[in-house]
Amino acid sequence: MKLSATELAKLLRILEKIDKGLIHPRMPDRIGRFLRQYGSGRKELDMTLTRCHVERRADAAVSGRALGTVEIHSFLKPEISLLGFPLGEVAETVAISEQLGCFVNVTMWLKGPTANTAYNLLRQNPALRLTGDYRWTPSARLTPGESQIESIGEVTTWQHARCLKAVADDIIRPPHALEYVLDYRIGPPSMKYFRCVCAMKDSEKWQVLPGLSKSRTLEVAAVSPEVKFEKSEKLYTLLIYCEPWSRAWTIVDAVPINAEEALAHAITWADFQRELSGLGVEPTIVAGSQQAMRAAGLSPAEFGHIDLTRYLLPVPRDVLLSLRRTG
Numbered sequence: 001m002k003l004s005a006t007e008l009a010k011l012l013r014i015l016e017k018i019d020k021g022l023i024h025p026r027m028p029d030r031i032g033r034f035l036r037q038y039g040s041g042r043k044e045l046d047m048t049l050t051r052c053h054v055e056r057r058a059d060a061a062v063s064g065r066a067l068g069t070v071e072i073h074s075f076l077k078p079e080i081s082l083l084g085f086p087l088g089e090v091a092e093t094v095a096i097s098e099q100l101g102c103f104v105n106v107t108m109w110l111k112g113p114t115a116n117t118a119y120n121l122l123r124q125n126p127a128l129r130l131t132g133d134y135r136w137t138p139s140a141r142l143t144p145g146e147s148q149i150e151s152i153g154e155v156t157t158w159q160h161a162r163c164l165k166a167v168a169d170d171i172i173r174p175p176h177a178l179e180y181v182l183d184y185r186i187g188p189p190s191m192k193y194f195r196c197v198c199a200m201k202d203s204e205k206w207q208v209l210p211g212l213s214k215s216r217t218l219e220v221a222a223v224s225p226e227v228k229f230e231k232s233e234k235l236y237t238l239l240i241y242c243e244p245w246s247r248a249w250t251i252v253d254a255v256p257i258n259a260e261e262a263l264a265h266a267i268t269w270a271d272f273q274r275e276l277s278g279l280g281v282e283p284t285i286v287a288g289s290q291q292a293m294r295a296a297g298l299s300p301a302e303f304g305h306i307d308l309t310r311y312l313l314p315v316p317r318d319v320l321l322s323l324r325r326t327g
Contacts, residue, residue, distance in 0.1 A: 003245075008189055011035075012182065018042060019060035019137065034244040038177035041323065045138055045178065048322045052315045061135035064147055068313045069131045070099040072106060072142065073156040076185055078122050080110070091119045094183050095126075096156055097142070098311035101163045101276075101320045103194045104142045105182045118144040125151045138319045140181035158196055158239050159255055162307055165269040166195040167211035171218070176323040180244055186252050187224060192241040195249075198262040200296070201234045206251075210292040211266045212285070221248035229254060235262060235298075263293050264304030275310050276321050 003011065011031070017023045018039050027035055042060075049055060054066045064070065072095040080091045088111040095106050106122075108115035121128055134147035158164055180191040199206040199218060206218040218240070229236070239253040257265075266289040271281045293300060312320075 002188070003190065005189065008191075011191075020058075030245040034177050041176055041178045041326070044322060044326055045319065048319055049315070052318055054315055057135070059135070059137075061137045061141075061143070061145075062315070064130060064132055064134035064136065064145065067136065067315050068099065069129060070097050070134070070136075070142075070313070071127060071129050071152060071156075072097050072104065073161075074106065074122055074126045075158065077126075078106070078108065078119055079185070081184075091115075092184070093122060094181060094186065095142075096158065096161045096164065098156065098161065098163055099313045100136060100139070100142070100316045101312050102139045102179070102316070103164065103181050104136075104140055107141060107143050109143070112144075112146075114144045114146055114149065118149050121149060121151050127152045127155045136316075138316070139178050139323060158194075158253065159237050160307065161196065162268055162272045162275075162309075162311065164194060164196040164239075165265060165272060166197050166208075167266055167269050168208040168216040169211045169213045171195070171197060171208050171216060173324070175242070175244075176326060177244065178323055183241075187222075187241070187250055190243050192243060194239065194241045196237060196239055196265075198235070198237050198257060198265045200298075201229070201236070206238070207296070209262055209266065209296050209298070211269050212288045212292055214292065215296045219248040221246060221250050223251045224253075227251055227254050230256060235259070237261070237265065258304075259293065259298040259300040260302055260304035262298060262304075263289060263300040264306045266293065267303070268307045271306075271308050275312055276317060276324070278317075281308065 056062055074093045074095040076093050078091040078093040080089050091108045093106050108119045110116055129150050129152050130147040132147040133145045135143045135145040175193040180193050183192050198209045207215040208218050233256040235257055236254045237257050238251050240249040240251050242249045270285050274281050
């Protein structure tokens with residue numbers, strides 16, 4: 001199932017009305033289920049925010065003043081469209097934020113001086129730090145608002161983002177409707193849920209490597225034309241996404257890796273899961289990841305780069321944990 005540009009625009013208008021509490025749509029099929037979960041998710045989100053002593057603004061966003069400083073690491077240079085008419089030009093890009101624990105659509109209404117600053121900085125450098133009154137619409141949209149913005153030197157790529165990592169243990173978990181991000185440029189325009197997995201090519205199929213259990217076959221809907229695979233390489237880290245109306249995944253980027261890097265991915269993934277729960281990584285988890293890799297046919301001789309840095313801010317952590325419990 002694919003949505004046309006007209007159908008996607010109609011869907012986005014419905015989501016905006018749900019965000020503002022104006023409608024409770026009743027539609028059939030997969031789109032209807034997506035919209036119902038989106039609507040109920042907004043109610044659950046408000047309950048989570050209330051427990052955190054935070055409220056959404058009238059535009060459904062949460063002010064960064066209640067959250068803390070965040071960094072965004074964009075995938076692509078922002079592009080301007082006229083979709084914001086009559087409010088003026090709007091520029092968009094998609095980015096990772098480890099502090100928010102998610103992939104976000106960064107929307108910049110260029111009539112505002114802060115948005116203009118963010119746009120011009122992102123054209124030169126993919127990483128920014130935002131402090132103060134940015135606006136986060138949990139979990140997948142961010143606008144600069146009236147924040148203080150500065151460029152930062154070190155850039156987090158999709159291969160290394162803790163919050164994007166997934167393994168066979170959780171790849172079959174249906175994403176919550178609020179976890180999808182609007183994207184126009186990485187593949188056809190749609191609502192997308194992005195993940196990074198380590199996978200091994202097995203004949204014509206991809207086997208996603210485990211964290212603590214066993215490998216699973218990745219159901220692939222499509223492979224972007226830009227993605228190239230080397231015949232001599234069997235092990236890759238893949239950037240993939242799925243849409244609300246499909247269980248299959250689209251592969252949009254791929255980088256060859258070795259067994260040590262695959263093990264580091266699994267341990268970093270496990271540490272992020274523990275971060276969500278407010279716990280530390282125990283030696284038994286590391287040993288379990290090593291055993292799972294051996295069972296998958298890999299024999300890492302040592303550890304690759306494991307990122308055990310804890311980035312998540314308290315409120316986004318509680319929001320993300322709530323969404324994964326109810327997804």
